[in-house]
Amino acid sequence: MNCIIIDDEATARTIIAQLCSQVASLNVVEEFPNAIQAIKYLNQNDVDLIFLDIHMPDFTGFDFIQTLKNPPKIILTTSDSQFAIEAFEYDCIVDYLVKPIELPRFKKAIQKAENTGSNTVESPNPETEGTVSGNDLYVNIDRRLIKIDIPSIYLVEAKGDYIHVKTETQNYTVHSTLKKIEEKLPDSLFLKIHRSYIINVQKIIDIEDNSVLIKKDVIPVSRSNRPELMKRLNLL
Amino acid sequence: MEKPNLSYIHKLSGGDKTFENKLITIMKSEFPEEKSIYFKNIESGNLKEASENVHKLKHKISILGLEKCYSQAVDYEENLKDNLSEGEVDFKSTLQLITDYLATL
Numbered sequence: 001m002n003c004i005i006i007d008d009e010a011t012a013r014t015i016i017a018q019l020c021s022q023v024a025s026l027n028v029v030e031e032f033p034n035a036i037q038a039i040k041y042l043n044q045n046d047v048d049l050i051f052l053d054i055h056m057p058d059f060t061g062f063d064f065i066q067t068l069k070n071p072p073k074i075i076l077t078t079s080d081s082q083f084a085i086e087a088f089e090y091d092c093i094v095d096y097l098v099k100p101i102e103l104p105r106f107k108k109a110i111q112k113a114e115n116t117g118s119n120t121v122e123s124p125n126p127e128t129e130g131t132v133s134g135n136d137l138y139v140n141i142d143r144r145l146i147k148i149d150i151p152s153i154y155l156v157e158a159k160g161d162y163i164h165v166k167t168e169t170q171n172y173t174v175h176s177t178l179k180k181i182e183e184k185l186p187d188s189l190f191l192k193i194h195r196s197y198i199i200n201v202q203k204i205i206d207i208e209d210n211s212v213l214i215k216k217d218v219i220p221v222s223r224s225n226r227p228e229l230m231k232r233l234n235l236l
Numbered sequence: 237m238e239k240p241n242l243s244y245i246h247k248l249s250g251g252d253k254t255f256e257n258k259l260i261t262i263m264k265s266e267f268p269e270e271k272s273i274y275f276k277n278i279e280s281g282n283l284k285e286a287s288e289n290v291h292k293l294k295h296k297i298s299i300l301g302l303e304k305c306y307s308q309a310v311d312y313e314e315n316l317k318d319n320l321s322e323g324e325v326d327f328k329s330t331l332q333l334i335t336d337y338l339a340t341l
Binding site: 009012022055160223 | 244249250255257258262266287291292294295
């Protein structure tokens with residue numbers, strides 16, 4: 001497989017090239033310190049596989065993927081596992097390697113790439129968006145992906161760069177935004193009732209004036225979101 | 237305090253000394269640049285930008301087998317994103333540790 005490496009860190013590019021040299025089926029044809037140069041190259045050349053760093057200044061790995069009309073297979077390389085969920089949304093991404101990359105794990109990723117058919121999807125698959133994996137949502141906490149049963153979530157609260165996800169059994173603090181999680185939660189169950197809150201409509205206990213009681217939490221309802229909330233209720 | 241080591245690089249090289257030397261040379265050239273940009277951002281109070289620098293430097297911390305320092309850097313990066321500087325002293329020590337170590341290679 002002809003492959004290219006995109007990473008703004010020379011050390012990382014050198015390591016990935018070394019790993020590639022230890023897999024007979026791989027041929028590194030080019031290395032790029034940024035996505036823009038890679039796009040120019042890909043406009044004139046085809047490759048089978050891209051090793052792509054997510055975290056690059058100005059133009060992230062995900063920005064790069066969005067520019068590709070017919071992306072080849074992509075293996076993401078990153079120092080964080082926090083983007084793993086977003087990675088699942090792209091059919092062209094065959095694996096996700098967390099740095100520092102070890103050879104056995106690298107070989108496993110190459111096997112996956114070799115066993116995966118050619119890609120036809122160029123952007124997030126709307127059918128899988130918001131479900132991730134059936135009724136489960138995976139969140140990154142302390143470099144672990146933790147599974148949350150979506151229907152058990154009753155409240156999501158935004159707090160700066162973090163969100164608090166409250167479920168029947170446990171609460172989670174996740175580095176993400178309300179907008180991102182809103183996209184993952186099914187509209188049939190969840191509703192944003194305030195710029196800082198999303199609730200599970202089925203868990204409402206009562207509504208009073210401009211607030212909702214959900215479990216033991218009293219949550220404000222903004223004036224603009226109130227009509228949608230009222231529409232969702234089975235009013236007598 | 238943890239000591240940097242070349243275990244990962246040795247494992248990666250499979251005994252290829254040319255690769256080991258090449259990688260060390262690149263790290264010796266790249267690390268001071270990244271460190272300098274980081275310090276400039278800290279001095280200017282650009283904590284969000286500094287978090288990006290920490291993110292990049294984290295990889296080198298892990299390559300040199302500094303697991304505890306890496307974990308501290310992960311927390312520090314998150315603090316910087318929140319405009320907090322907690323962890324700055326430890327991170328500075330880590331950078332000095334690496335600087336001293338690279339000078340011996």
